[in-house]
Amino acid sequence: MSNIILAKVVKCTALHMAKYKDASHDFAHSVRVFEMATKLVALDSRKINKDLVTYAAYMHDVNDSKYCTDHHPKMIYRLMSSFGADEEMSQLVDTIVNHVGYDRELAEGHTDAYKKIFTMPEMQIVQDADRLDALGAIGIARAFYFSANKNRTMANVIEHFHEKLYKIPYMMKTSQAKEIALERVKDIYAFEKSYIRDTNKN
Ligand code: ADP
Ligand code: NI
Numbered sequence: 262m263s264n265i266i267l268a269k270v271v272k273c274t275a276l277h278m279a280k281y282k283d284a285s286h287d288f289a290h291s292v293r294v295f296e297m298a299t300k301l302v303a304l305d306s307r308k309i310n311k312d313l314v315t316y317a318a319y320m321h322d323v324n325d326s327k328y329c330t331d332h333h334p335k336m337i338y339r340l341m342s343s344f345g346a347d348e349e350m351s352q353l354v355d356t357i358v359n360h361v362g363y364d365r366e367l368a369e370g371h372t373d374a375y376k377k378i379f380t381m382p383e384m385q386i387v388q389d390a391d392r393l394d395a396l397g398a399i400g401i402a403r404a405f406y407f408s409a410n411k412n413r414t415m416a417n418v419i420e421h422f423h424e425k426l427y428k429i430p431y432m433m434k435t436s437q438a439k440e441i442a443l444e445r446v447k448d449i450y451a452f453e454k455s456y457i458r459d460t461n462k463n
Contacts, residue, residue, distance in 0.1 A: 262312050269344040270319050277323040285407040286322055290394060294318045297390035304437040305382060313350065313383045316341065317357035321391055324358070334359070353383070361388045363425065366432070379434060389438030392429050396445035400426060401452055419456060422449055 278288040295318040302309050324336045333339075337358045341351035359365075360378050369375040378384055395403065404418045404426070426449055430442035 262315070263345065266341075266344045266346055267315065270316050270341075273340060273344070274319045274323055281322075281325075283407070283410050285403040285410070286325070290403070291319050291322060293394050293399070294321060294387070294390045297393050298386050301386045301390055301435060301437055305386065305435065307382045309382050309386070310353075313353050313357070314386055316346070316350070316354045317361075317383065317387045318390060320354060321358050321361050321387055353381075357381075357384050357387050360384065361391055363392070382435075385434035386438075389433050389435050389442075392433065393438060393441055393445065395426055396429060396442055397448050400445065401449060419453060422453055 274291045275288045278286065278291055281287065295315060298314050298318040299311075302311055302314055320337055320340070323340070324333070335355065338351045338355035341354045342348070346354070356378060360375065361384075366375070379388075394400065401418075404421055405415070408415070408418045408421070427446060430439055430446050433439035433442050
């Protein structure tokens with residue numbers, strides 16, 4: 262691991278995430294994804310490029326088209342190259358960051374190109390780690406924060422549980438992450454049950 266590249270990756274991530282002004286996608290989210298990805302690497306028996314997982318986990322929401330007006334398709338590649346990463350590493354981090362999202366999977370998940378990219382364990386691990394952060398207590402908090410930022414109602418969050426979060430365990434690419442996801446989704450079911458009890462007027 263190059264400490265110089267890592268320091269630049271962390272600094273760049275912190276600067277970019279601060280720009281979003283959204284606690285559902287802040288630097289702490291990037292750090293949690295990095296920590297979860299590191300845990301998933303340790304549980305995985307395959308040969309894994311740990312540097313690639315580390316860089317992609319930190320950078321995965323940098324240049325997010327949801328937030329960036331200056332979004333550029335090759336930006337991650339360019340940033341990694343400017344940090345001193347070699348051609349192959351820069352390209353791989355770019356590929357992971359550009360394919361990690363849920364919407365992209367819904368749109369392209371059935372294609373051979375997408376499936377081929379998802380044979381990479383590093384890709385699977387970063388995506389699973391990102392999605393695990395949408396579940397459990399943190400996932401509930403993030404959903405309310407995201408919704409509030411968009412001036413939506415609390416009922417919108419409950420809808421989001423059904424539209425997306427309850428499906429996440431079944432979209433996990435690694436069995437280790439699926440096990441954690443099935444545990445974390447129970448917290449959301451329990452929360453929804455209490456929410457319905459407390460809002461039920463009967
Ligand atoms: P991904 O990064 O996996 O593609 P998103 O960026 O869409 O996913 O979601 C990131 C976070 O924002 C998650 O915690 C998710 O639950 C929350 N979120 C996304 N869309 C909504 C929504 N419509 N309502 C509430 N929360 C949302
Ligand atoms: Ni993310």
